[in-house]
Amino acid sequence: MSDALFPVPEDWAGSAKIDRETYEQKYRRSIEDPEGFWREEAQRIDWIAPFDTVKDTSFDRDDFHISWFTGGKLNICANALDRHLDTRGDQVAILWEPDDPSSPDRKLTYRELHAEVCRFANALKANGVSKGDRVTIYLPMVPEAAIAMLACARIGAVHSVVFAGFSPDALAGRIEDCQSTIVVTADEGLRGGKTIPLKANVDAACEKAHVDTVIVLEHTGANVPMVDGRDVSWADTVAGQSADCEPEVMDAEDPLFILYTSGSTGKPKGVLHTTGGYAVWTSMTHEYVFDYRPGQVYWCAADVGWVTGHSYVVYAPFMNGATQVMFEGVPNFPDHSRFWQVVDKYAVEIFYAAPTALRALMREGDEYVTQTSRKSLRLLGSVGEPINPEAWDWYHRVVGERRCPIVDTWWQTETGGAMITPLPGATDLKPGSASKPMFGVKPAVLDPEKGTVLEGATSGALVITDSWPGQMRTVYGDHQRFFDTYFSQYPGYYFTGDGCRRDEDGYYWITGRIDDVINVSGHRMGTAEVESALVEHHLVAEAAVVGMPHDIKGQGIYAYVTTNAGTEDSEELRMELVQWVRKEIGPIATPDVLQFAPGLPKTRSGKIMRRILRKIAENDMSNLGDTSTLADPGVVDDLVANRPQT
Numbered sequence: 001m002s003d004a005l006f007p008v009p010e011d012w013a014g015s016a017k018i019d020r021e022t023y024e025q026k027y028r029r030s031i032e033d034p035e036g037f038w039r040e041e042a043q044r045i046d047w048i049a050p051f052d053t054v055k056d057t058s059f060d061r062d063d064f065h066i067s068w069f070t071g072g073k074l075n076i077c078a079n080a081l082d083r084h085l086d087t088r089g090d091q092v093a094i095l096w097e098p099d100d101p102s103s104p105d106r107k108l109t110y111r112e113l114h115a116e117v118c119r120f121a122n123a124l125k126a127n128g129v130s131k132g133d134r135v136t137i138y139l140p141m142v143p144e145a146a147i148a149m150l151a152c153a154r155i156g157a158v159h160s161v162v163f164a165g166f167s168p169d170a171l172a173g174r175i176e177d178c179q180s181t182i183v184v185t186a187d188e189g190l191r192g193g194k195t196i197p198l199k200a201n202v203d204a205a206c207e208k209a210h211v212d213t214v215i216v217l218e219h220t221g222a223n224v225p226m227v228d229g230r231d232v233s234w235a236d237t238v239a240g241q242s243a244d245c246e247p248e249v250m251d252a253e254d255p256l257f258i259l260y261t262s263g264s265t266g267k268p269k270g271v272l273h274t275t276g277g278y279a280v281w282t283s284m285t286h287e288y289v290f291d292y293r294p295g296q297v298y299w300c301a302a303d304v305g306w307v308t309g310h311s312y313v314v315y316a317p318f319m320n321g322a323t324q325v326m327f328e329g330v331p332n333f334p335d336h337s338r339f340w341q342v343v344d345k346y347a348v349e350i351f352y353a354a355p356t357a358l359r360a361l362m363r364e365g366d367e368y369v370t371q372t373s374r375k376s377l378r379l380l381g382s383v384g385e386p387i388n389p390e391a392w393d394w395y396h397r398v399v400g401e402r403r404c405p406i407v408d409t410w411w412q413t414e415t416g417g418a419m420i421t422p423l424p425g426a427t428d429l430k431p432g433s434a435s436k437p438m439f440g441v442k443p444a445v446l447d448p449e450k451g452t453v454l455e456g457a458t459s460g461a462l463v464i465t466d467s468w469p470g471q472m473r474t475v476y477g478d479h480q481r482f483f484d485t486y487f488s489q490y491p492g493y494y495f496t497g498d499g500c501r502r503d504e505d506g507y508y509w510i511t512g513r514i515d516d517v518i519n520v521s522g523h524r525m526g527t528a529e530v531e532s533a534l535v536e537h538h539l540v541a542e543a544a545v546v547g548m549p550h551d552i553k554g555q556g557i558y559a560y561v562t563t564n565a566g567t568e569d570s571e572e573l574r575m576e577l578v579q580w581v582r583k584e585i586g587p588i589a590t591p592d593v594l595q596f597a598p599g600l601p602k603t604r605s606g607k608i609m610r611r612i613l614r615k616i617a618e619n620d621m622s623n624l625g626d627t628s629t630l631a632d633p634g635v636v637d638d639l640v641a642n643r644p645q646t
């Protein structure tokens, strides 16, 4: 299966913007002459004032700095909206599909979207927001999420979108970290027929974090209590606001947004992206990866709470003049056919989703797919985690009826946009491989222990050797942490945290995280975050969390918990702890397995041997390795003997 090769289909080879030769030639140029390459690519943006320098970057400790298009002035919101008004003002920008197919859908043209964004931008100003202020956005997948983000960008405010599935505590932590005093939310969210109490969550978060203003969108119409002097309804605050709002002149390196993501240690990091490089990078990758032409119907099924929803729902598609589907719901509601019904309803040509959704649908059988037409589909995309060859094959054969190439795009919150990915008219596909680097990306594979560069067909730690325009610029409020997290382990390189294999054809195969990050349904979870939530419970003495293989989610969460002396490790407590984590962080952090551990395997210096815990979680007892360095080898026998059946 993994040896299979799917050559570029003939119709694509002849018509795509980037064919095989163009890829080779452009890639070479981007590496040999980055200045020239990026100077030309930057012309896709309307600059208010031209930049002086294209690239001014160094990953070296003594001279560490990253600046792109220095001196250039622009506004990314104007690039996403204003510049289309003359040419495609009446083209639909957003085709909004509600959770419940029997509820009314909504369409917004570029002209309408522009007006809404301006009104909300003026409303933000009226609520005291100015350039550089942080605005927390906690909204479901409704057009207002994109409107709020673009409105921030228009006035130079820095948005921090928090996924609407996160708990009040997680929300409060993110509000506090970036000291944002305004939160934009909705009365409730709707997903798969269930309501999510967003306003109530914000109220709870406001008990922990200092917030002056909460703007509340009336979405389901639920009657939510409003706090006098703090809460204001979206409708009221935009009422009477002008549909004109001059875009703020932003420096290329002015912050655009903060997005919190999990790392291997400590609290989630506020990944900060700036304006100019991000605009060039996301718009370029979107155009080439999806061979995108203005007006084609495009659907990226990611939530705006994740980076994919930032780059490939809100920013790049609008910059590129897209008509896009924005979907509030889930793939299996009202039934497992929903994705494909929506594809047919809007004649979607390009569809981009995560492997976890595909695996869940695959399990339900082909009929849910084959009962729909999908004849409009031309190109399929995958993002968020490695796509196993089986799911790739199903996506290709059943969903795309063998006619649609699959672009398996590897990238990260930190990279802003697609880094290693096939281009549909240029790359022969190998199921499970993200294939070749995007223009300007110089990957290398290092020996994980020695840090030496490995050549040819090999495997090891994936690093990037030079800067690209869409790279994150700092961890909000902690520049040292930015350097330490990504540039200290392998000096001179950006370390991705991923392992990979490179084959004899130079194709990259991402094998998953090699740090303490687990990828649950394409969402990043730091094991440390789940551990710290567990030990906050008054009966828990210690916890260790590892990933375990999971058929649908890719990885599941396996928690080992040592309770305080005298505590009875009952089934009730087990369930209580699982619910506790769910409440502390959010449903995506719910442990799949929670095993009580009278002791954890530790070295004599007290370091938890996660390698052993991973093996037990994987149910691979034959391979526990050397346990002789453990302080008490007996704990391993106990864990093995009492491992719950999964």
Ligand code: 6R9
Binding pocket: 261, 306, 307, 308, 382, 383, 384, 385, 386, 387, 408, 409, 410, 411, 412, 413, 414, 434, 496, 497, 498, 510, 512, 513, 519, 522, 523, 524
């Ligand atoms: C865009 C996004 C990043 C991590 C990344 C890697 C995994 C993403 C992948 C993939 C294999 C792909 N990942 N895309 N692994 N193939 N096509 O998902 O960002 O949420 O920050 O996650 O996801 O492990 O390091 P983010």
